[in-house]
Amino acid sequence: MEDLLLGIGDALSPDALLAVLFGILMGYVVGVLPGLSRPTALAVAVPLTYYLSPVAAIAFLVGITKASAAGGATSAIMLNTPGEPSSAATCYDGYPMARAGKGKKALKIALYASVFGDIVSTLMLIALAKPLAAFALKFGPVEMTAIMIFALTFIAALSGGSMFRGMISGILGIFIATVGLDAESGTPRLTFGMVDLFDGVPLIATTVGMLAFAEMLLQAEALMARKKAGATEIATMEETDTSISRAEVRRVFPTLLRSTGIGVGAGIIPGLGPTIGAFLSYAVAKKLARPGDTFGEGDIKGVAATEAADNAVLPASLIPLFAIGLPGSVSAAVLVSAFMVHGITPGPLIFEENAALIYGVYFSMIIASLVMLAVGRIGLTFFARIGSVSPAIIIPVVFALCVSGTFLEAHSMFAVNVMFVFGVLGYIMQRYGYSVVAFLIGFVVGPMFELSLRQALIVTGGRLDVWLEHPIALTMLAISAVAAVVFMFPGTRKFGGAD
Amino acid sequence: MSDRDAGDGRAGRPSQRAALLTETVIVAGACLLALFWIIPAETMDQAQLGLSPRMMPMSCIAVILVLTLGRCALDMVFTSQAKRETPRQPLRYALLVMVAAACGLTAIHQFGLLAGSVLLSLFVVLAIGERRPLRILAVALAGGAVPMLIRTLGL
Numbered sequence: 287m288e289d290l291l292l293g294i295g296d297a298l299s300p301d302a303l304l305a306v307l308f309g310i311l312m313g314y315v316v317g318v319l320p321g322l323s324r325p326t327a328l329a330v331a332v333p334l335t336y337y338l339s340p341v342a343a344i345a346f347l348v349g350i351t352k353a354s355a356a357g358g359a360t361s362a363i364m365l366n367t368p369g370e371p372s373s374a375a376t377c378y379d380g381y382p383m384a385r386a387g388k389g390k391k392a393l394k395i396a397l398y399a400s401v402f403g404d405i406v407s408t409l410m411l412i413a414l415a416k417p418l419a420a421f422a423l424k425f426g427p428v429e430m431t432a433i434m435i436f437a438l439t440f441i442a443a444l445s446g447g448s449m450f451r452g453m454i455s456g457i458l459g460i461f462i463a464t465v466g467l468d469a470e471s472g473t474p475r476l477t478f479g480m481v482d483l484f485d486g487v488p489l490i491a492t493t494v495g496m497l498a499f500a501e502m503l504l505q506a507e508a509l510m511a512r513k514k515a516g517a518t519e520i521a522t523m524e525e526t527d528t529s530i531s532r533a534e535v536r537r538v539f540p541t542l543l544r545s546t547g548i549g550v551g552a553g554i555i556p557g558l559g560p561t562i563g564a565f566l567s568y569a570v571a572k573k574l575a576r577p578g579d580t581f582g583e584g585d586i587k588g589v590a591a592t593e594a595a596d597n598a599v600l601p602a603s604l605i606p607l608f609a610i611g612l613p614g615s616v617s618a619a620v621l622v623s624a625f626m627v628h629g630i631t632p633g634p635l636i637f638e639e640n641a642a643l644i645y646g647v648y649f650s651m652i653i654a655s656l657v658m659l660a661v662g663r664i665g666l667t668f669f670a671r672i673g674s675v676s677p678a679i680i681i682p683v684v685f686a687l688c689v690s691g692t693f694l695e696a697h698s699m700f701a702v703n704v705m706f707v708f709g710v711l712g713y714i715m716q717r718y719g720y721s722v723v724a725f726l727i728g729f730v731v732g733p734m735f736e737l738s739l740r741q742a743l744i745v746t747g748g749r750l751d752v753w754l755e756h757p758i759a760l761t762m763l764a765i766s767a768v769a770a771v772v773f774m775f776p777g778t779r780k781f782g783g784a785d
Numbered sequence: 786m787s788d789r790d791a792g793d794g795r796a797g798r799p800s801q802r803a804a805l806l807t808e809t810v811i812v813a814g815a816c817l818l819a820l821f822w823i824i825p826a827e828t829m830d831q832a833q834l835g836l837s838p839r840m841m842p843m844s845c846i847a848v849i850l851v852l853t854l855g856r857c858a859l860d861m862v863f864t865s866q867a868k869r870e871t872p873r874q875p876l877r878y879a880l881l882v883m884v885a886a887a888c889g890l891t892a893i894h895q896f897g898l899l900a901g902s903v904l905l906s907l908f909v910v911l912a913i914g915e916r917r918p919l920r921i922l923a924v925a926l927a928g929g930a931v932p933m934l935i936r937t938l939g940l
Contacts, residue, residue, distance in 0.1 A: 450856035454812075454849050461845035468828075468838035475838050476827045499886075503879050506913045510878040679924055682909040685886060686902045686928035693898055693932075699890075706890055713879060718808065736841045743836065774859065 293645025296341040297653060302646070305342040306654045309349020310661050316350065317357020317373075318669050319680060324354040324372075328620040329497040330684065332627065333490055333691030340628040340643055345650035347624050348600075351617055352404055352651075353658050355560065355597045359396035360669050363589070364389055372560035372596045375568040379581065379588030386584050390666065394530055395538070395586045396593045397662040401655055403546045403594035407601035408651045410550050411608075415644075418609035419634035425758070427741030430610070432759035432766075434735045437556040437612050439766040442724045443773035450774065455721040456728035462487055463732025470740065482700045489623045491692045491705040492729060496722050497616070499688045499709025502681050504716060509677050534586060541571050541587045542594050549595035553602025556614035559723075560599040567595030601651060607632050608644065611734060616723045619730045633734075802861070809857040816850040885912035903929040 296302060309331075316327040327350055335343035358373030363380030376396065383392035425433070442452030465476045466486030477483040545567040552563030571591035572581045581588050603614045604621070611633030613619040625632050630640055637644060662669075692705040712722050746752040753760055820843065828839040889905025896904070906928025910921055 448856065450852050450859070454852050454856075457845050457849050457852070461842055461849070464842045464845070470836065471829070471838050473829045473838050474827075476824070476842060478827060503882055506882045506909070507874045507878040510881075510913055511874045676920070678910065678913055678915045679920060679927075681913060682906040682924045683927045685889070685909050686906045687931055689890070689893065689902060689905060690898065690931040699894060702890060702893070706886065709886075710883060713883075717873060717879075739841070740836050 289641035290645045292642035293341070293647075294649050296339065296642065296646035297345065297649035299339070299342070301339060302342040302345050302650055303653070305338055305346035306349045306650060306657050307661075309346040310353040310654060310657050313350035313353025313355075313658075314357040314360075314661065314665065314669050317354035318360045319675060323497075323501060324351060324358075325616045325620060326498045326501045326684070327354060328617055329494045330687045330691055332493065332620060332624050333694045335624055336627060336694060340625075340630060340640075341646035341650060343624055343628060344621070344643075344647050345654060347621060348647070348651055349654045349657070351600050352400075352597065352654050353661070355404075355600065356397060356400040356593070356658055356662055357669060358596070359400070359589070359593050360393060363392045363396060372564045372599075373592070374561070375564045375592040376589055376596075378568065378592075379583070379585050382582070382584035383586070383589070388584065391530060392584075392586070392589050393666050394663075395589045397659065397666070398530075399538075399542055399545075399590040399593040400597040400662075401659045402542050403549055403596070403598035404601065404655045404658070405652065406546045407550050407553065407598035408648070408655065411601045411604050411651075412648050415605050415608040416637050418605065419637050422610045422634040425610075426756070427738045427745055428753070428756045428759045429762075430738040431735070431742045432756075432762035433610060434612065434731055434738065436762040436766045437606075437614065438724070438728060438731070438735075439770050440556050441614075441727050442721065443769060448719055449770065451719050452721045452724045453770075455715060456724035458720075459725040459728025459730075460732040460735060462492070462725075463729050464736065469733070469737060482698070486733075487729075488692075488696065488701045488704055489626060489730075491701040492708045493620055493623050493726065494688050494692050495705040495708030496712035496726055497620070498684060499705060500712025500716060500722065502684050502688070503709065503713040505677055506681050509681065530586075538587055538590045541591050544574075545571065545591040545594040546598045549598025550602040552595065553599040553614065554605050556606065556612065556727075559603075559615045560596045563599045564592040564596040567591045608636060609634060611636075611731075613727055613730055616726055619726050622730050805857060805860055809853055812853045813850055816846050816853065819846045820850070881912050882909060885909045898932040899929055902932045 312327065312331065313324075316324065328347055331347060331350055335346055338346060355372065359376045359380065362373040362376040363384050380392045380396065383389065438456045439453070442456045443449050463486065465483055467473070467484050468475050474484060548567040548570060549560075549563045552559065552566065568588060568591050571587055575581055575587075579585055579587060599615070600617060603618045606612045606614050607618045607622065611631065613622050613632075622632055630636065630643065688705060688709070689702055692701045693699070712725075714720075715722055715725065824839060824842050824846065828842060830837060830839055885908035886905065889901065889908045892904040892908075893901025895901070903925050906924050907921065910924040915921060915924070
């Protein structure tokens with residue numbers, strides 16, 4: 287009870303509330319701008335949280351994530367250009383609504399659906415994370431190793447164009463995480479005599495390089511290739527229908543509930559992420575269409591389905607993160623780095639060691655949802671206009687932000703150079719179809735995976751029959767093996783791009 | 786039946802096979818380099834306690850090598866021509882921006898974070914083809930704003 291009150295107090299402190307507000311504003315801008323993605327914004331924002339309290343820092347980042355998911359719908363509806371990949375499905379019904387003079391109505395539906403999905407998913411997180419963490423505490427190293435292999439297999443399978451390339455990316459991430467002093471013996475590994483590498487490859491520099499810097503290289507490349515791109519104008523159709531009736535609310539509500547459930551599922555299962563969640567939700571809503579539904583021609587159920595699912599993913603993806611320390615998406619992986627910056631390691635022990643912080647984060651998430659509702663409602667038409675800012679302005683500014691943010695990590699150019707190297711590596715990986723998402727998750731869970739694997743090898747003594755005493759681990763490994771074989775062959779992968 | 790019109794889903798044109806083989810040779814070559822030279826040179830073989838510090842890096846690279854060879858073999862047999870043909874932008878665009886960014890980093894080394902960030906933004910905005918003076922000025926100012934804020938706040 288004391289922890290709960292302390293957490294609520296932290297969440298209601300002025301710096302935490304301001305952090306939420308700034309996070310929401312920044313998230314909306316990021317969501318609206320087609321050139322900036324959610325992971326990019328998160329990666330750039332993590333260094334800005336060094337000087338915030340842990341609750342304010344996480345609240346700031348959660349605010350960005352939530353609002354970027356909601357903001358992505360704005361440009362999807364008004365410009366037919368999704369601000370986020372996860373909002374692409376919103377174009378199907380949102381843009382036809384805008385063309386029919388119902389743009390504001392579509393924006394309202396998208397906002398309310400986002401807030402609904404978000405709050406319900408946050409409540410699921412609050413209800414499920416702690417019991418799951420208590421259960422996870424019973425796991426030994428053998429089970430933890432098997433769970434991480436299971437998660438990495440699914441992330442590799444679903445996060446890119448090829449299962450092999452996804453697995454190679456994830457394992458490369460684990461390999462890069464081995465750089466630094468060996469945890470057991472304390473001897474340097476792969477440091478090339480550089481003292482700066484004794485603590486390992488800097489986490490923030492790697493994240494910023496792989497996500498933000500590489501993304502900007504790709505954006506710049508695309509911009510330069512589109513030599514004379516036609517300027518997209520904001521839709522200026524005369525608004526004929528802006529309000530939502532009670533009958534429409536009743537009509538949409540079952541879709542909202544179902545889509546939120548799908549979003550929660552996509553968040554909990556590693557590797558799925560908001561894009562798959564949103565498309566899956568739209569597909570299910572369309573499949574269950576009733577007579578009179580006009581999916582694809584401007585149906586509010588289509589907008590509600592994608593946005594509720596999109597926003598339900600992030601809170602749900604924190605369930606495995608808090609329960610077993612496993613980030614299921616790249617946004618969750620970036621949040622891990624934010625936790626680590628503040629000396630906190632996500633995992634089952636977090637509820638015992640940092641209970642007040644977790645309650646503070648929960649409460650901040652609820653506050654962020656309400657602030658998102660208020661900010662989104664007030665700035666409905668304003669945010670729609672931000673989408674027209676030229677990428678030629680955004681790209682160089684984000685480059686400068688990458689450098690400044692990385693420099694802040696250690697006030698040294700070493701981290702900046704590392705960021706540049708990983709930015710180039712991230713660009714090459716994305717260009718040739720290697721998953722940056724799988725790499726980063728492998729990199730983040732690498733130390734934990736190595737520790738669990740080593741402990742598991744010592745516990746089992748290298749004997750295979752000992753594994754029979756660990757049915758959970760055996761089941762996980764069997765599912766991973768089947769999934770790997772199924773996904774290895776072409777034609778079995780329908781989706782791509784977790785988060 | 787030629788490779789081009791193979792309708793059974795096998796590997797497509799010779800250029801695609803060559804690209805696949807080149808990628809495999811590069812990745813597998815890097816793995817072999819790591820396995821037989823870099824990792825042995827940069828890690829201890831035996832620790833005084835616990836497992837060898839070399840175990841994890843070696844295992845990772847060995848698995849990457851196996852996966853690379855496996856992927857090459859499977860793609861040669863199964864991947865359809867249509868799936869392989871993914872259009873990419875010319876590499877020169879990204880290379881130009883990378884060079885601009887590298888020049889910006891050198892400027893930061895030489896002149897410090899504030900002036901260097903302004904120059905970095907300038908180099909990048911010019912590299913991506915922006916020539917309107919007002920936009921260039923706005924970008925340069927925005928690029929310097931964050932380091933200026935860091936300095937002002939004493940972070």
